[in-house]
Amino acid sequence: MASGEMLSWLRSTITAELEAARAADKVSPGPWVNRGQAGEGEAWQIHGALTDDCEAEWDEEKQDFVPIGVRVATLNYDDGGGVWEREAADHIVLQQPRDTIARCEAGLALLDLHQHEETSSVAVRLVGGKCQPFGCGICHEKDQIVWGEGICATVRLLASGYRHREGFKPEWVDG
Template sequence: MAGTQAFWIDAGHEGTQARYGEHLRRWRHAFAAAEGEPAAGGVTLDPLHFALGAWEVATRPMAESPYVRCHPRVLDATCHRPEEAPGPLAVVELAAPAPVRLPGGWSGWQRQGAGEPGYAAPPYERRTALSTLELRVPLAGERLPTPTRARAEGLPNLDDAQASLEALVGELNAVVTPFLRQMDGPEAPAGDGGELPEWLRTQIAADRAIAETAGARAWRYQLDDSGHRLDFGEGRGVEAIGFHDGDLLQPVEAIHIALHDPADAIARCEAELMLLDEHTPTGAARRCPACAEETAAPCGTLRRLAYGYRLRPGWRDEWRP
């Protein structure tokens, strides 16, 4: 994706277009001609009907790997013919910044990690204020390409579906992208850092999960009959760890690894989570007095705690102590 775009077609990865073609065959019923529509080979030749089917197949059935991808702020995007509207309509829902400063202890949309792109609501047990922006975009059917005769009876042509998607993506980007630039550009509201607690909790919880997966045990760097070695417990240990070009782990590096073993990481994470809970509590009794001030959230303690994770993806310089 080049620059800020609301939507783009994921044709750059190997096999994505072929998978989209497979879904076109499975969802062939979406392209069956309605009464009074032009058709050939059992497939509609109506540009709008064909484009709506192409969009549905590209965004719905392939939830794990959609052929049309979208900006993280896009929560939902549908192209359809609503009964109450005079013509076809695209409805795009965006995760919008809060229009007002959130009081201390309140959370807004939180950005997910790289593995799960997009914005998500915090857990229900936390006080949350979410703002959405719904854009209703009338679609101009005359700008859509006319599909060609189906090469196989009842099956839409992949290149026709591709052309329809390109037309829809171009039309929607022209309308939706300016809103995204307003939200995420330099002129966007700075906010009160309400996403900091959620981001920090994600970092700490991820560290703890990795440590638990690694065995949750204490590691030792010690001297035994075989020499200096890293002991992982239960008879697991290494005497030398290769890096690249034959470079071996040095003693001071092995000691550093042992000092930050899974048991140590879990203990640290649990302590940090308890501290974080004092600044993002479910009840008012334990709330940090500074965080309770609407103009002070997040407080200095929370900023300093998060500063230790400043090298992680998602860190914002505005959270600096």
């Protein structure tokens, strides 16, 4: 059944993203910041939070050494060597591990709202234009359309956000 396959794929995709964000947050806690360009070629430097063991760097303006925070992407060979385009550096900074963790937890909570405990699939049906008997409540309030094989529009929209990931099938979100 496509609904069970889609739900399983989506849950595992979100869980993998959550695990990666937690791992990144553990080794490079945020908030991540773009500290500007430095070094040969002027790569953009991304640093995380200040920690007890973070390095210091000379600050011309302050004429002193200042802590620089955990290295996320800087000119050190062991962390990837910086980011060569400002737009890419700014995008990386917007993908804070803590924000990704929150988004993944919200996505998994949405799946939990939609998953029927006995069948382990998204099992809803339309009665009077509303999801019954085990819809999400969101569908009840908004009178959302449920497309094919009993998958609520809310879950399909959540899945569409992962449409560029390996294993995605367009028919899961085409209504």
